[in-house]
Amino acid sequence: MTDQFTEIVTLIKRSQYNTQKNVNIDMINLYWQVGEYIHKKIANASWGEGTIKELAQHIRRTQPQLQGFEKRNLYRMKQFFEMYSIQFAELFNLKLTDNQTEILSSPMTQFTDIRNTLLVRVTWTHHLTLMTKTKTKEECEFYLRLCVQENYSVRELERQIKSSLYERVQLGKQKMPLSHNNATQDESVLFRDKYVFEFLDLPVNHDEKDFQKALSRKMKEFILELGDGFIFIEQEYRITVGGTDFYIDLLFFHRDLQCLVAFELKTTAFAPEYIGKLNFYLEALDRKVKRAHERPSVGILLCKEQNNEVVEYALNRFLSPTIVSEYQTFLPDKKLLQQKLHELFEEEFREN
Structure with a gap:
C-alpha cells in the first residue's frame, strides 16, 4: 500500500x-x-x-x-x-x-x-539578475547558458557572477596550454585554471587538514564552483599498494568524462615534487579502481599559488592527465579581472 x-x-x-x-x-x-x-x-x-x-x-x-x-x-x-x-x-x-x-x-x-x-528555461528573476548584473552580451549569454545547463537557482547565479566566473574562465583559457599540458580538449574545457572558495571562511593561515574538512562541510558549494558533472565519492579515499595504505584527499567521479578525478590539496605554492605523488595515485586508481569502460583517471592539484613556467616544466614529460589550478579563499576583484579581460580582447584584436 x-x-x-x-x-x-x-x-x-x-x-x-x-x-x-x-x-x-x-x-x-x-x-x-x-x-x-x-x-x-x-x-x-x-x-x-x-x-x-x-x-x-x-x-x-x-x-x-x-x-x-x-x-x-x-x-x-x-x-x-x-x-x-x-x-x-x-x-x-x-x-x-x-x-x-x-x-x-x-x-x-x-x-x-x-x-x-x-x-x-529560467525564471523572470534569473533574467532580472542577468540584465542588472552583467555588462556585455557575451557575459549575459555565458551565464544564461550556464543557468540552463546546470539548473542554477537565482542565489547560485548571483554567487557565480559575484565570483567573476565569466572573467576567470575567459582569462583561464589563455593559461590552459601551461597548466593543462597533458589534458585532453574535453578536460581542458571542464576544469579551470583558478577556483574561488570564499564560502569556506578559512583563516589566512590554514593547513591542509583544515582545507579538506572545510571543503567536505561545504560540498554543495564546492561542486557548484567545480562545475556540473562531479559526483563526490569520498574524502581520504584509501588505496592499498604493496601492503601499504595511501589516502587521496578527495575523490570524485565525472559523469561527462566518465573517469575518476583525484584532488590533491596543497596550502602552499606549487612545487614539482607534488606531481610525483599525484601520478602515483592516478596509476593506483587506474590499476585497482577504474572499470574497463571508464577513461583514465584525472588528477587535480589545488595549490595556493602557481608559477606558470615551473608548472610547464614539471608537466612537460608527465604522462597522466593532470591539471594544476590555483585556489583563493576570497572573492576576486571583479573590476581588475574585467580590466585584464578588456586588455586581452584588445590585444587579440590588434593581432587579428
Missing part, C-alpha cells in the same frame, strides 16, 4: 512541477511580447518615453488585480526584449529594424525555437 501512496505523491509532484513550468513559460513569453510592443511603439515614434508611465497608471487604475506591471517592470520588459532580440539576432545572423526582424540566413522558426529553448 505504501508503494501505491508513493506513486500518487510522485504524480502530484510531477503535475505541480509541470504546472509551474508552464506558468513560467507563459509569463516569459508574455513579458517578451509586452516588451516587444513597447519597443516598437517607441522606435517608430508612436509613443514617447512618458507613455510607459501612463500605461502603468492605466493598468493600475483599470485592472488593479494585475500585479507586476508597474512603470519599472514595464521598462524591464522592454529591456528584456531589446537585450535578447539583439543578442540572438547576432547569433543567428539576423538583422533587426525598427519594426521587424529581417531574415538573412536562418528560418524564423529556428530563431524562435532557439530563443524559447533558452529564455523560458
Whole structure:
C-alpha cells in the first residue's frame, strides 16, 4: 500500500512541477511580447518615453488585480526584449529594424525555437539578475547558458557572477596550454585554471587538514564552483599498494568524462615534487579502481599559488592527465579581472 501512496505523491509532484513550468513559460513569453510592443511603439515614434508611465497608471487604475506591471517592470520588459532580440539576432545572423526582424540566413522558426529553448528555461528573476548584473552580451549569454545547463537557482547565479566566473574562465583559457599540458580538449574545457572558495571562511593561515574538512562541510558549494558533472565519492579515499595504505584527499567521479578525478590539496605554492605523488595515485586508481569502460583517471592539484613556467616544466614529460589550478579563499576583484579581460580582447584584436 505504501508503494501505491508513493506513486500518487510522485504524480502530484510531477503535475505541480509541470504546472509551474508552464506558468513560467507563459509569463516569459508574455513579458517578451509586452516588451516587444513597447519597443516598437517607441522606435517608430508612436509613443514617447512618458507613455510607459501612463500605461502603468492605466493598468493600475483599470485592472488593479494585475500585479507586476508597474512603470519599472514595464521598462524591464522592454529591456528584456531589446537585450535578447539583439543578442540572438547576432547569433543567428539576423538583422533587426525598427519594426521587424529581417531574415538573412536562418528560418524564423529556428530563431524562435532557439530563443524559447533558452529564455523560458529560467525564471523572470534569473533574467532580472542577468540584465542588472552583467555588462556585455557575451557575459549575459555565458551565464544564461550556464543557468540552463546546470539548473542554477537565482542565489547560485548571483554567487557565480559575484565570483567573476565569466572573467576567470575567459582569462583561464589563455593559461590552459601551461597548466593543462597533458589534458585532453574535453578536460581542458571542464576544469579551470583558478577556483574561488570564499564560502569556506578559512583563516589566512590554514593547513591542509583544515582545507579538506572545510571543503567536505561545504560540498554543495564546492561542486557548484567545480562545475556540473562531479559526483563526490569520498574524502581520504584509501588505496592499498604493496601492503601499504595511501589516502587521496578527495575523490570524485565525472559523469561527462566518465573517469575518476583525484584532488590533491596543497596550502602552499606549487612545487614539482607534488606531481610525483599525484601520478602515483592516478596509476593506483587506474590499476585497482577504474572499470574497463571508464577513461583514465584525472588528477587535480589545488595549490595556493602557481608559477606558470615551473608548472610547464614539471608537466612537460608527465604522462597522466593532470591539471594544476590555483585556489583563493576570497572573492576576486571583479573590476581588475574585467580590466585584464578588456586588455586581452584588445590585444587579440590588434593581432587579428
